[in-house]
Amino acid sequence: MKAKVVLACLLLVIAALVAVPWIASYFYVFIFTEILIMGLFAVSFNLIFGYTGMLSFGHAAFFGVGSYATALVLIHLQWPFLACLLVSMGVSAVLALVIGYLSVRLNEVYFAMLTLAFGMMIFAIAYQWRSITGGSDGLAGFTLGSFGLGIDLTLSNPAVYYHVVLAIVGIASLVLYVICRSSFGLVLKAIRQNPERVAFAGLNVRTYRLVAFIIAGTFAGLAGGLIAPFLRVASPELIHWSTSAEPVLMSILGGTGYFLGPFIGSAVFVLLETWITSFTGSWMLVLGIILALMVVFFRKGLLGTFLDWWMEVKK
Amino acid sequence: MSGIGSALLNSLDIGLLLFIIAVGLNIVFGVLNIINFAHGALYMLGAYLAFTLINLAGMPFWAALVLAPIGVAILAVIIDRLLLRYIYDRDIADSLLLTFSVLLIINESVRLIWGSGIQVVEPPSLLAGSINILGGSVAAYSVFVIVIGLVILAGLWYLFNRTRIGRIMRAASLDRDMAEALCINTRLVVTGVFAFGAWLAALGGVIAAPMRAVDPGMGDKIIIESFIVVVIGGLGSFPGALIGALVLGLIHGFGGRYLPDVNLLLPFVGMALVLLFKPNGIMGRSTSL
Numbered sequence: 001m002k003a004k005v006v007l008a009c010l011l012l013v014i015a016a017l018v019a020v021p022w023i024a025s026y027f028y029v030f031i032f033t034e035i036l037i038m039g040l041f042a043v044s045f046n047l048i049f050g051y052t053g054m055l056s057f058g059h060a061a062f063f064g065v066g067s068y069a070t071a072l073v074l075i076h077l078q079w080p081f082l083a084c085l086l087v088s089m090g091v092s093a094v095l096a097l098v099i100g101y102l103s104v105r106l107n108e109v110y111f112a113m114l115t116l117a118f119g120m121m122i123f124a125i126a127y128q129w130r131s132i133t134g135g136s137d138g139l140a141g142f143t144l145g146s147f148g149l150g151i152d153l154t155l156s157n158p159a160v161y162y163h164v165v166l167a168i169v170g171i172a173s174l175v176l177y178v179i180c181r182s183s184f185g186l187v188l189k190a191i192r193q194n195p196e197r198v199a200f201a202g203l204n205v206r207t208y209r210l211v212a213f214i215i216a217g218t219f220a221g222l223a224g225g226l227i228a229p230f231l232r233v234a235s236p237e238l239i240h241w242s243t244s245a246e247p248v249l250m251s252i253l254g255g256t257g258y259f260l261g262p263f264i265g266s267a268v269f270v271l272l273e274t275w276i277t278s279f280t281g282s283w284m285l286v287l288g289i290i291l292a293l294m295v296v297f298f299r300k301g302l303l304g305t306f307l308d309w310w311m312e313v314k315k
Numbered sequence: 316m317s318g319i320g321s322a323l324l325n326s327l328d329i330g331l332l333l334f335i336i337a338v339g340l341n342i343v344f345g346v347l348n349i350i351n352f353a354h355g356a357l358y359m360l361g362a363y364l365a366f367t368l369i370n371l372a373g374m375p376f377w378a379a380l381v382l383a384p385i386g387v388a389i390l391a392v393i394i395d396r397l398l399l400r401y402i403y404d405r406d407i408a409d410s411l412l413l414t415f416s417v418l419l420i421i422n423e424s425v426r427l428i429w430g431s432g433i434q435v436v437e438p439p440s441l442l443a444g445s446i447n448i449l450g451g452s453v454a455a456y457s458v459f460v461i462v463i464g465l466v467i468l469a470g471l472w473y474l475f476n477r478t479r480i481g482r483i484m485r486a487a488s489l490d491r492d493m494a495e496a497l498c499i500n501t502r503l504v505v506t507g508v509f510a511f512g513a514w515l516a517a518l519g520g521v522i523a524a525p526m527r528a529v530d531p532g533m534g535d536k537i538i539i540e541s542f543i544v545v546v547i548g549g550l551g552s553f554p555g556a557l558i559g560a561l562v563l564g565l566i567h568g569f570g571g572r573y574l575p576d577v578n579l580l581l582p583f584v585g586m587a588l589v590l591l592f593k594p595n596g597i598m599g600r601s602t603s604l
Binding site: 106117282292299 | 344350398401402407408409411412413415416417418419420422423424426427535539542543545546550576577579580583586587590591594
């Protein structure tokens with residue numbers, strides 16, 4: 001019964017998402033494109049935070065590098081969009097392997113500081129390597145050509161691009177969901193709850209953490225590849241740790257214990273940001289206060305708090 | 316003065332300033348077992364308070380050096396009683412997240428109060444020029460930073476090893492429950508230590524104000540530097556903070572002069588090397604999984 005209700009809700013939401021360009025203005029098409037991309041970024045982050053229990057403050061390194069990879073391929077090689085996204089994922093995966101190898105062996109405090117520092121190292125490279133990355137201006141002036149696989153799409157049309165993003169984010173989320181529900185995902189949850197016991201059960205905790213870190217980095221790279229054509233620029237800010245903080249905030253906001261929590265967090269985050277910045281410049285101040293309240297009083301996030309409330313009501 | 320000599324002096328003044336800041340982070344971690352993400356924001360508040368006291372209230376630099384850190388320490392007591400007390404017995408990730416929200420609030424408040432531009436704090440006239448040491452001319456302010464860094468170093472050593480308060484802090488850092496069983500008011504210790512860490516951060520901010528740009532981004536820069544210092548030196552270790560700070564000072568002092576193309580990268584390379592060969596930092600306790 002419960003599974004059926006959830007499935008029905010999900011199908012309804014998906015149908016509504018597909019219909020967005022026909023029922024809402026272009027303004028909301030842009031908003032929802034951003035929500036979907038940031039949502040994928042946040043879900044990939046939650047694989048290591050909510051599931052494995054590793055708080056990374058450098059996840060934007062993979063997001064930013066993914067966006068630079070797509071921008072560079074579009075500028076220099078003009079490959080189809082799908083190929084660009086594969087390059088983004090590949091480059092981010094390799095980077096996640098290197099950073100992860102150095103970071104996952106340490107406990108969570110060190111892990112948080114290290115991922116932050118390595119993220120800022122990538123930021124420093126993007127900022128200083130002017131000839132390749134365009135320095136502080138970033139890379140702009142690239143245009144999307146074909147989609148790939150012989151599919152004919154006008155990617156420059158925001159509504160078409162929105163549907164492409166929706167399809168890719170949907171497929172990527174499904175893959176991540178299958179990973180989370182697999183025995184591998186169960187081990188990750190066990191590592192969050194009690195790494196010593198998992199180690200005593202004969203599993204190599206470090207390897208599991210590293211693989212989770214690489215998967216998360218790869219999908220963050222995919223999200224980065226999607227954001228570059230959307231923003232029409234790949235800039236160092238996408239790598240900066242203030243960008244790394246966004247998936248952290250989205251996951252906390254939506255609920256770290258649920259697969260869809262970060263998506264809900266992303267939607268609330270982007271909509272609140274749009275709404276609050278329309279009448280005050282102090283979005284970050286509001287965000288800080290919300291985060292403090294969430295951490296202290298509503299640690300389960302909006303989704304978790306809602307579900308708890310729902311259970312109470314049903315009783 | 317020769318190139319190497321001035322690079323060395325430069326390394327020493329950067330290093331000792333970093334020590335003052337990073338040791339505050341380490342003391343808070345040692346006793347409270349939280350990483351204070353807002354440490355850099357408190358450093359920035361010290362610098363901005365000094366700016367207000369000197370440029371707007373017309374006070375001498377020395378008065379700001381005393382008053383601004385006390386002001387920030389009082390704010391830290393409020394932050395502790397208002398927010399942090401809820402999460403002391405929770406997972407350490409929660410303390411990172413909560414202090415991160417404090418950082419967001421302070422950063423944005425600074426923008427609202429003082430604006431986004433760069434503010435300038437002049438050094439006191441006594442320290443404005445240069446003085447002659449060993450036949451070379453040296454910026455007087457660098458000498459001041461080194462002297463005050465050494466004073467803080469000696470003072471902390473004395474505090475931890477020779478006073479009752481220092482012994483209580485060390486006891487609380489080793490085993491808080493046991494300290495409580497021995498009739499130590501650990502709640503008071505926790506609040507006091509958090510305020511003391513904030514005092515050190517703000518002191519660093521006042522000292523840095525005449526050397527560096529006072530802008531809303533200065534806190535974010537220093538928190539990364541402090542993290543690198545404690546990773547290199549060892550988290551929670553008092554000598555580790557000194558060694559890490561001096562290593563980073565040397566990297567900055569010599570890297571900026573001899574390898575300007577990669578100077579932003581060098582601290583991270585140093586950190587990665589320490590991690591590869593000594594994952595808990597040069598003076599670190601064993602915290603690895």
